[in-house]
Amino acid sequence: MDFSFTRIKGGIGAARGFLSSAVSCGIKNPDSDRLDLALIYSESPCVSAGTFTTNKVKAAPVRVSQNHLRKGAIRAIVANSGNANACTGLQGINDANEMCLSVAKGLGLKKTEVGVCSTGVIGLPMPMMRLAPKMPELIEGLAAKRGNDVARAIITSDTHEKEIAISFDMGDHRVRLGGCVKGAGMICPSMATMLCFITTDANISSDNLRKAVQEAVEESFNRITIDGDMSTNDTVLVLANGASGMPRMRRNGSDCNKFRKALSWLMLELAKAIVRDGERVTKFVTVNVKGAKTHLDAKKVAEAVCKSALVKSSWNGGDPNWGRIIHAVGYSRARIREELIDISIGGKAACLGGLQADTPMDQLRAAVAEPEFEIEINLNQGEAEYRMYSSDLSPEYVDFNRSEYAYWKQARKDGLV
Amino acid sequence: MDFSFTRIKGGIGAARGFLSSAVSCGIKNPDSDRLDLALIYSESPCVSAGTFTTNKVKAAPVRVSQNHLRKGAIRAIVANSGNANACTGLQGINDANEMCLSVAKGLGLKKTEVGVCSTGVIGLPMPMMRLAPKMPELIEGLAAKRGNDVARAIITSDTHEKEIAISFDMGDHRVRLGGCVKGAGMICPSMATMLCFITTDANISSDNLRKAVQEAVEESFNRITIDGDMSTNDTVLVLANGASGMPRMRRNGSDCNKFRKALSWLMLELAKAIVRDGERVTKFVTVNVKGAKTHLDAKKVAEAVCKSALVKSSWNGGDPNWGRIIHAVGYSRARIREELIDISIGGKAACLGGLQADTPMDQLRAAVAEPEFEIEINLNQGEAEYRMYSSDLSPEYVDFNRSEYAYWKQARKDGLV
Numbered sequence: 001m002d003f004s005f006t007r008i009k010g011g012i013g014a015a016r017g018f019l020s021s022a023v024s025c026g027i028k029n030p031d032s033d034r035l036d037l038a039l040i041y042s043e044s045p046c047v048s049a050g051t052f053t054t055n056k057v058k059a060a061p062v063r064v065s066q067n068h069l070r071k072g073a074i075r076a077i078v079a080n081s082g083n084a085n086a087c088t089g090l091q092g093i094n095d096a097n098e099m100c101l102s103v104a105k106g107l108g109l110k111k112t113e114v115g116v117c118s119t120g121v122i123g124l125p126m127p128m129m130r131l132a133p134k135m136p137e138l139i140e141g142l143a144a145k146r147g148n149d150v151a152r153a154i155i156t157s158d159t160h161e162k163e164i165a166i167s168f169d170m171g172d173h174r175v176r177l178g179g180c181v182k183g184a185g186m187i188c189p190s191m192a193t194m195l196c197f198i199t200t201d202a203n204i205s206s207d208n209l210r211k212a213v214q215e216a217v218e219e220s221f222n223r224i225t226i227d228g229d230m231s232t233n234d235t236v237l238v239l240a241n242g243a244s245g246m247p248r249m250r251r252n253g254s255d256c257n258k259f260r261k262a263l264s265w266l267m268l269e270l271a272k273a274i275v276r277d278g279e280r281v282t283k284f285v286t287v288n289v290k291g292a293k294t295h296l297d298a299k300k301v302a303e304a305v306c307k308s309a310l311v312k313s314s315w316n317g318g319d320p321n322w323g324r325i326i327h328a329v330g331y332s333r334a335r336i337r338e339e340l341i342d343i344s345i346g347g348k349a350a351c352l353g354g355l356q357a358d359t360p361m362d363q364l365r366a367a368v369a370e371p372e373f374e375i376e377i378n379l380n381q382g383e384a385e386y387r388m389y390s391s392d393l394s395p396e397y398v399d400f401n402r403s404e405y406a407y408w409k410q411a412r413k414d415g416l417v
Numbered sequence: 418m419d420f421s422f423t424r425i426k427g428g429i430g431a432a433r434g435f436l437s438s439a440v441s442c443g444i445k446n447p448d449s450d451r452l453d454l455a456l457i458y459s460e461s462p463c464v465s466a467g468t469f470t471t472n473k474v475k476a477a478p479v480r481v482s483q484n485h486l487r488k489g490a491i492r493a494i495v496a497n498s499g500n501a502n503a504c505t506g507l508q509g510i511n512d513a514n515e516m517c518l519s520v521a522k523g524l525g526l527k528k529t530e531v532g533v534c535s536t537g538v539i540g541l542p543m544p545m546m547r548l549a550p551k552m553p554e555l556i557e558g559l560a561a562k563r564g565n566d567v568a569r570a571i572i573t574s575d576t577h578e579k580e581i582a583i584s585f586d587m588g589d590h591r592v593r594l595g596g597c598v599k600g601a602g603m604i605c606p607s608m609a610t611m612l613c614f615i616t617t618d619a620n621i622s623s624d625n626l627r628k629a630v631q632e633a634v635e636e637s638f639n640r641i642t643i644d645g646d647m648s649t650n651d652t653v654l655v656l657a658n659g660a661s662g663m664p665r666m667r668r669n670g671s672d673c674n675k676f677r678k679a680l681s682w683l684m685l686e687l688a689k690a691i692v693r694d695g696e697r698v699t700k701f702v703t704v705n706v707k708g709a710k711t712h713l714d715a716k717k718v719a720e721a722v723c724k725s726a727l728v729k730s731s732w733n734g735g736d737p738n739w740g741r742i743i744h745a746v747g748y749s750r751a752r753i754r755e756e757l758i759d760i761s762i763g764g765k766a767a768c769l770g771g772l773q774a775d776t777p778m779d780q781l782r783a784a785v786a787e788p789e790f791e792i793e794i795n796l797n798q799g800e801a802e803y804r805m806y807s808s809d810l811s812p813e814y815v816d817f818n819r820s821e822y823a824y825w826k827q828a829r830k831d832g833l834v
């Protein structure tokens with residue numbers, strides 16, 4: 001970034017005027033005491049913007065939150081892990097509405113001022129009998145320094161919570177921007193692909209915030225993949241309450257540009273954190289496509305490479321296998337000429353003009369042995385570029401995802417199915 | 418099929434007037450004595466047709482065979498396993514031409530009457546110093562009953578050879594049709610995705626054969642996937658020499674229709690055999706999409722489900738996870754309405770109208786425990802259908818594909834890189 005900012009502690013709790021809370025309901029497992037229901041609340045009115053999955057099968061909370069966002073600003077977000085409330089029909093919509101309503105009542109808000117998000121298993125009803133009784137405790141627990149509890153409550157197969165916050169100056173005022181995110185599985189580019197909550201005390205109009213969010217999502221969450229599976233629940237929600245005391249930013253003014261850059265940087269860091277903490281991931285790989293005729297060609301190449309099971313398996317094995325990379329470039333449907341393609345791995349040439357380069361194999365293997373490395377694919381046909389962030393595919397990923405039967409067994413015990 | 422035919426022994430050796438041979442060159446590993454170079458030859462002139470990968474990165478033998486097929490009929494096919502001769506530049510084209518030329522010389526054919534196919538690792542030069550000296554032995558070995566040797570010589574990570582042959586009557590003449598196939602990895606729908614050779618002693622024009630082959634490939638090899646990775650070397654070649662003695666079929670006559678049906682049946686059986694013998698595959702799954710608005714919508718749904726890493730992992734785990742199936746339907750970009758979708762597994766309703774059906778879970782788990790089962794997805798929006806054949810994804814698949822470093826080490830030992 002070409003302006004300076006400071007990393008500060010925390011995530012969504014860092015911005016002024018936001019309170020957070022989280023409780024344990026045992027949504028997935030009644031015997032567990034891990035946090036699984038979270039609440040974010042802006043003490044003062046705020047503006048909000050969001051993006052949602054483009055999967056046509058949308059979870060109930062996605063439908064409800066989209067509807068509320070359309071009607072005006074969202075001032076509170078209630079989110080649970082352990083059940084996606086997806087493919088749950090009218091009952092699911094009722095449950096999502098019920099979650100909003102009970103938060104709205106407790107906080108003196110309109111129901112449409114509350115956003116709702118869920119993540120977990122698809123197709124099983126929400127265990128509302130365990131969730132509803134915890135609502136009063138959730139609301140009473142709201143406090144300024146509990147952002148980390150929210151970050152922990154929304155994760156599922158993630159190994160740790162993921163949050164970042166920064167601060168920067170806008171005129172005479174210090175502005176804070178922070179967020180948290182959950183990812184791990186069902187991660188695929190093309191629209192926000194997880195849950196992400198961001199708060200800021202910047203003073204920005206609803207229109208400007210919406211534009212900034214769309215731009216930042218396009219360059220962050222839409223650029224990552226772990227397993228190529230787009231979720232039914234992906235949601236990014238950003239709240240801005242102006243509590244920093246700064247005057248409202250002018251559209252396209254320097255402050256607004258600065259804010260957009262800060263938001264883009266933050267989202268990209270959160271998106272990368274999702275890939276690094278992907279299910280059973282051992283490698284974080286940046287795929288940088290250059291020299292394409294068009295942006296779309298570059299994107300097709302990046303997506304084909306980042307999603308190839310064989311390419312991702314070879315990364316897991318520490319094999320600098322450029323043959324598999326170029327084979328994925330070939331079926332990407334982008335306009336390419338095999339004899340022009342250069343591929344480098346960790347800055348070392350692996351393929352030049354479609355043929356094996358003469359870099360010693362030891363150097364290429366050393367590059368792929370790193371936990372994070374970059375693949376550059378130069379099509380040498382134009383000026384367009386596209387960058388994506390991917391992971392390896394491990395035997396442990398498949399093993400981890402073999403069965404969700406335990407969810408069903410609990411739902412049966414709960415009398416929900 | 419609505420006409421009767423008889424399964425007979427063998428594969429490409431079953432049709433009259435075709436000779437086969439195979440030798441061991443140690444292409445992948447000089448210390449191994451497995452067969453890895455094969456030859457098929459029609460004693461009399463024949464017609465031929467073929468389809469090739471649509472990957473834009475095409476292996477040298479694909480380019481050479483396409484060129485030869487364009488110039489007229491192919492009468493002999495030379496094929497090797499252990500090296501794909503892909504991404505090998507001018508040297509690769511020279512090597513593929515050299516393979517054709519030495520077969521042509523030995524058999525008194527024009528070079529353009531010889532087709533060439535390779536399968537194996539991408540990006541390493543062919544070890545011609547081990548292959549070329551074996552050409553005389555390969556040609557001398559031609560015999561009527563060696564079709565099985567060819568089927569064995571072309572496999573790589575396949576666990577066994579795959580060949581089928583049938584015979585049926587056309588007028589007063591008995592006609593034979595047989596083929597062999599190799600698959601295992603890099604298997605993805607959209608164009609022939611492997612090596613497949615088919616011979617017949619039917620008497621058919623080149624035009625009619627081409628049409629029959631295109632139709633049969635569309636309904637067989639284009640309907641399968643193991644890992645979603647389209648290979649650079651996929652080739653189907655069909656030779657018909659008329660040695661049965663039957664008169665030339667009339668275009669669109671009843672004989673021609675009968676032949677088309679027989680060819681389609683044979684190719685579908687070979688395609689299914691590829692899926693069943695996919696790398697570390699434990700389940701063969703037929704995905705049958707019904708009630709789509711258009712053929713393309715049905716196809717998009719089938720492909721999304723058949724390629725989803727999460728769906729395939731759940732099949733491996735014996736989990737009748739309809740939630741993951743409907744989530745893939747949702748991101749398929751087909752026109753769907755969640756609340757209309759029915760999904761059955763092994764004939765048992767798993768999801769009705771987008772919601773969990775009340776079939777006992779034990780019955781669904783029993784269905785997925787079978788080594789072969791069918792998933793039916795009814796979109797209930799129209800009349801269009803599409804059927805695909807897929808496999809599970811196993812931890813062992815990923816483990817098996819972690820590294821091809823051994824290939825490189827041999828190539829280095831050979832002085833090729």
